[in-house]
Amino acid sequence: MKKILLVCGSGIYTSRALSQRVKKALDDRGLEGTYEITLGKASDAAEESRDFDLCITTTTLDGECACPVVIGASFLLGRDVWQTVDRIVELLNGEDGSEDTDGPEDTEE
Amino acid sequence: MHKHVYMHAYMYVHQYVHQAVSMEEGMRMENEIRMGAESVIRPELFIMEMEAASDEDALDQLASLLHRYGLVRKSFGGAVKERERRYSTGLAFPGMGIAIPHADAEHVIAPAVAVGILKEPVQFRHMGMPEQLVDVQMVFMLALQDEEEQPEQLAGLLDVFQGEGNLGKLKACRTKEEAADCLAELLQSVGMQ
Structure with missing residues (x-):
């Protein structure tokens, strides 16, 4: 079971709206049942990230994350979503997450 | 309640x-x-042809409106501005930029949304990409409570924004009543999909 941390500024609005969309996108790729999503706040993400395989965030994070980070703004804007989903699937499948693919909205150090 | x-x-x-x-x-x-x-969509929470000198001015005006109707605590305005500085909320939808400023639930009394339809765009920083500036034409200030489920209407707003042409329809409204009806109808239309 892969663990995904889904983060926004205060953890009460954007991340909730986002979680529905991420879930639908991943299930459409046949990943249903292989992952679980936890919602969180940006200020706690760096510390919590140790226990997660991947962090999807709508906002800039305060510290350095221990797991790969994907910017999830495309889910909110409803455009270029497939690129973001590609990246998420790639990272969940354990492919090298350290390589920068030059996708501006897909990667963050 | x-x-x-x-x-x-x-x-x-x-x-x-x-x-x-x-x-x-x-x-x-x-x-x-x-x-x-x-309904959290109320005509009295709309500001039409809003004039704002800056993003913070727009935030002040909408926060005082929510405060005047007893929907948020006095601390809300400051908290929204502080949060906006750390975690910006501008969203560049195709055709129109908007912002969805909000604050932690401790500053909120009842769920609501205050809407400012700006006469001239004001710049906000983009959500998740603060180096990118967004020309914002409408500001949706959300009063959110820390419950498992936000009222459906607040949760549905993001679906409305994503629907093609929806933001333009709202922007074209002339009066508060018209705008409130328009937003309520748009929410209903995304809910039925």
């Missing part, structure tokens, strides 16, 4: 329906009460 009010009203109307009024009349009343008890 809202649910309780709704339940009482609902039961009352049901009783009334069976006793005296026609089915149609009863449905209409039921709908009115439901909207009244549950």
Whole structure:
């Protein structure tokens, strides 16, 4: 079971709206049942990230994350979503997450 | 709280329906009460042709509006501005930029959304990409409570924004009443999909 941390500024609005969309996108790729999503706040993400395989965030994070980070703004804007989903699937499948693919909205150090 | 009010009203109307009024009349009343008890979209929370000197000015105006109606605590305005500085909320939808500023639930008394339709765009920083500036034409300030489920209408706003042409429709409204009706209708249309 892969663990995904889904983060926004205060953890009460954007991340909730986002979680529905991420879930639908991943299930459409046949990943249903292989992952679980936890919602969180940006200020706690760096510390919590140790226990997660991947962090999807709508906002800039305060510290350095221990797991790969994907910017999830495309889910909110409803455009270029497939690129973001590609990246998420790639990272969940354990492919090298350290390589920068030059996708501006897909990667963050 | 809202649910309780709704339940009482609902039961009352049901009783009334069976006793005296026609089915149609009863449905209409039921709908009115439901909207009244549950709607977070209120015309008095809209500012039309809003003039703002900066993003913070727009935030101040909308926060004081929410405060005037007793929906947020006095601390809300400062908290929204602080949060916006750390976690910006501009969103560049195709065709129109908007912002969805909000604050932690401790500053909120009841769920609501205050909407500022700007005369001239104001720049906000983009959500998740603060180096990118967004020309914002409408600001949706959200008063959110820390509950498992936000009121459906607040949760549905993001679906409305994503729907092609929806933001343009809202921007074209002339009066607060028209704008509130328009937003409520758009919310209903995304809810039915």
